[in-house]
Amino acid sequence: MQWSLYLLILMGQCCFFTCRQYEYHFTAENKSWSEAQRYCREKYTDLAKVFDMTDMSRLRNSTQNQGEAWIGLNNNTDGNRTWHWSLPGVEYIQNDSSWNQSGRTDKEKPGNCVRKRDKLADVSCNHTLWFICYDEMKKDNKTLHLIETFKNWTQAQNYCRYNYTDLASGLNQVDGEEMKALFAGRVMSVWVGLFRDSWRWSDGSDFSFRYWDMQLFNDKQSNKTCAMTLLNRSGNWSSDECDKEKPFFCYDDKMILIKENKTWEEALNYCENNYKRLVSITNPEVQGWVQETAKNADSPYVWIGLSYKCTLGLWLWVSDYVVCYEKWATEGKTEGCVMSVGVDRGGQHEWFSRRNNETYNFICSKQ
Numbered sequence: 001m002q003w004s005l006y007l008l009i010l011m012g013q014c015c016f017f018t019c020r021q022y023e024y025h026f027t028a029e030n031k032s033w034s035e036a037q038r039y040c041r042e043k044y045t046d047l048a049k050v051f052d053m054t055d056m057s058r059l060r061n062s063t064q065n066q067g068e069a070w071i072g073l074n075n076n077t078d079g080n081r082t083w084h085w086s087l088p089g090v091e092y093i094q095n096d097s098s099w100n101q102s103g104r105t106d107k108e109k110p111g112n113c114v115r116k117r118d119k120l121a122d123v124s125c126n127h128t129l130w131f132i133c134y135d136e137m138k139k140d141n142k143t144l145h146l147i148e149t150f151k152n153w154t155q156a157q158n159y160c161r162y163n164y165t166d167l168a169s170g171l172n173q174v175d176g177e178e179m180k181a182l183f184a185g186r187v188m189s190v191w192v193g194l195f196r197d198s199w200r201w202s203d204g205s206d207f208s209f210r211y212w213d214m215q216l217f218n219d220k221q222s223n224k225t226c227a228m229t230l231l232n233r234s235g236n237w238s239s240d241e242c243d244k245e246k247p248f249f250c251y252d253d254k255m256i257l258i259k260e261n262k263t264w265e266e267a268l269n270y271c272e273n274n275y276k277r278l279v280s281i282t283n284p285e286v287q288g289w290v291q292e293t294a295k296n297a298d299s300p301y302v303w304i305g306l307s308y309k310c311t312l313g314l315w316l317w318v319s320d321y322v323v324c325y326e327k328w329a330t331e332g333k334t335e336g337c338v339m340s341v342g343v344d345r346g347g348q349h350e351w352f353s354r355r356n357n358e359t360y361n362f363i364c365s366k367q
């Protein structure tokens with residue numbers, strides 16, 4: 001066993017792209033959005049939700065169809081808008097000290113996109129401003145880049161997603177030291193990756209990813225409250241009246257939250273006996289989906305299938321994969337023989353080392 005583990009590690013088993021804990025299913029039958037939702041909840045988990053561009057690519061790859069199809073996003077919210085960070089996986093947590101809503105200049109109209117001056121304020125998305133991109137690869141040793149070109153919010157987001165990772169997202173980036181250095185005492189207004197809308201996912205998830213077709217989608221058509229993907233237009237999204245009948249995408253969750261408090265070993269056994277094993281998080285998409293699951297826990301952390309192997313001196317997934325993707329909390333990582341990983345139920349859902357004998361809810365994987 002030890003020897004084969006060693007071999008796996010030497011081979012650098014990583015599972016970055018292929019492993020996922022959910023599947024998309026395309027159904028060619030024509031149904032209204034609510035009938036489609038009922039069908040998906042019966043046969044699978046729910047209508048499809050999409051975490052990021054990789055998910056979108058998977059969704060498209062799950063069918064040859066080239067028409068329109070419902071996805072699980074709708075605007076039946078009476079116009080109740082919620083804030084989202086543009087970068088997938090960053091939770092929006094209200095902090096009044098970052099905002100100055102009354103600090104808009106005379107030229108600025110209130111709106112659904114956010115610019116930073118000394119503080120944040122919401123302004124109309126069609127203003128054109130300089131903007132701050134976030135680069136996860138840290139090319140040039142910097143995570144934040146000031147782009148000194150005037151663009152509206154959507155164009156700025158496209159620019160950052162194409163040339164870097166995304167618009168600057170999360171208060172750590174937006175209020176951090178690197179941002180202060182970019183401002184260097186200047187007074188200027190720049191876009192950051194914060195927007196709000198009234199669209200919600202069918203299963204209640206907070207996913208911020210939007211893929212609207214800017215030519216076809218008009219945010220004022222208030223009787224078109226259900227979202228569809230246009231498979232012949234690169235999968236871009238538009239909206240339509242919900243009683244129209246169309247094919248649709250469902251998703252099937254391969255992980256399940258067990259709302260019982262168990263030690264890590266007990267959780268491990270429970271999953272192996274009833275499902276497959278404790279869940280492994282091998283890429284940002286799976287982390288994103290785990291985050292939504294962890295929110296429903298009733299313990300402060302949820303166990304996942306990562307623990308410290310003393311004999312090897314490293315962290316290893318129960319699926320035998322080495323750690324390629326990680327989301328440790330600052331100072332959350334403590335190595336020790338009786339340590340495993342709990343995902344924070346709240347905050348940014350980061351990883352914390354916890355003693356194996358502590359008892360938490362946990363997430364099993366069915367495959």
Ligand SMILES: *[C@@H]1O[C@H](CO)[C@@H](O)[C@H](O)[C@H]1NC(C)=O
Binds near residue numbers: 029247
């Ligand atoms: C669904 O409706 C479209 C257009 O109304 C039609 O072309 C298609 O054949 C229908 N598909 C099925 C499976 O009935």
Ligand SMILES: *[C@@H]1O[C@H](CO)[C@@H](O)[C@H](O)[C@H]1NC(C)=O
Binds near residue numbers: 054057058061
């Ligand atoms: C979807 O299919 C395309 C073309 O076959 C491929 O390049 C791409 O990697 C696939 N995407 C995913 C997420 O598997």
Ligand SMILES: *[C@@H]1O[C@H](CO)[C@@H](O)[C@H](O)[C@H]1NC(C)=O
Binds near residue numbers: 080081082
């Ligand atoms: C609007 O949405 C927020 C967050 O989802 C929720 O807390 C609030 O109760 C909603 N307000 C109304 C009026 O529905």
Ligand SMILES: *[C@@H]1O[C@H](CO)[C@@H](O)[C@H](O)[C@H]1NC(C)=O
Binds near residue numbers: 095
């Ligand atoms: C809000 O932000 C301030 C300053 O950045 C910080 O000191 C404070 O802890 C934050 N509050 C919460 C609830 O996160």
Ligand SMILES: *[C@@H]1O[C@H](CO)[C@@H](O)[C@H](O)[C@H]1NC(C)=O
Binds near residue numbers: 125127152153155214
């Ligand atoms: C941003 O600019 C593009 C291109 O000029 C335009 O199509 C789009 O509608 C603008 N978006 C907003 C929110 O004004």
Ligand SMILES: *[C@@H]1O[C@H](CO)[C@@H](O)[C@H](O)[C@H]1NC(C)=O
Binds near residue numbers: 124
């Ligand atoms: C932005 O939208 C406002 C109304 O929402 C409009 O008056 C203004 O002309 C628009 N500006 C541009 C540049 O499109």
Ligand SMILES: *[C@@H]1O[C@H](CO)[C@@H](O)[C@H](O)[C@H]1NC(C)=O
Binds near residue numbers: 139140141
């Ligand atoms: C980035 O920083 C590292 C060490 O801090 C240095 O070795 C490297 O040359 C730097 N790269 C660039 C492009 O500045």
Ligand SMILES: *[C@@H]1O[C@H](CO)[C@@H](O)[C@H](O)[C@H]1NC(C)=O
Binds near residue numbers: 158162163
């Ligand atoms: C990427 O950056 C280049 C300039 O460095 C710019 O010309 C191009 O338009 C950007 N791409 C997008 C999609 O905005």
Ligand SMILES: *[C@@H]1O[C@H](CO)[C@@H](O)[C@H](O)[C@H]1NC(C)=O
Binds near residue numbers: 079219223
């Ligand atoms: C969503 O619904 C609200 C309230 O009905 C409406 O004001 C808004 O324009 C709608 N947005 C879209 C994109 O249809």
Ligand SMILES: *[C@@H]1O[C@H](CO)[C@@H](O)[C@H](O)[C@H]1NC(C)=O
Binds near residue numbers: 223241
């Ligand atoms: C939706 O609104 C459009 C334009 O306002 C109108 O032509 C259409 O008949 C409306 N549809 C329904 C079902 O009310």
Ligand SMILES: *[C@@H]1O[C@H](CO)[C@@H](O)[C@H](O)[C@H]1NC(C)=O
Binds near residue numbers: 259260261298299300
């Ligand atoms: C699990 O533990 C938490 C406290 O950590 C407690 O609030 C919750 O009720 C417990 N759940 C069960 C099912 O015992």
Ligand SMILES: *[C@@H]1O[C@H](CO)[C@@H](O)[C@H](O)[C@H]1NC(C)=O
Binds near residue numbers: 355358359
């Ligand atoms: C876990 O074990 C440590 C030492 O082995 C002990 O100090 C601690 O009290 C135990 N915690 C629980 C919740 O049993």
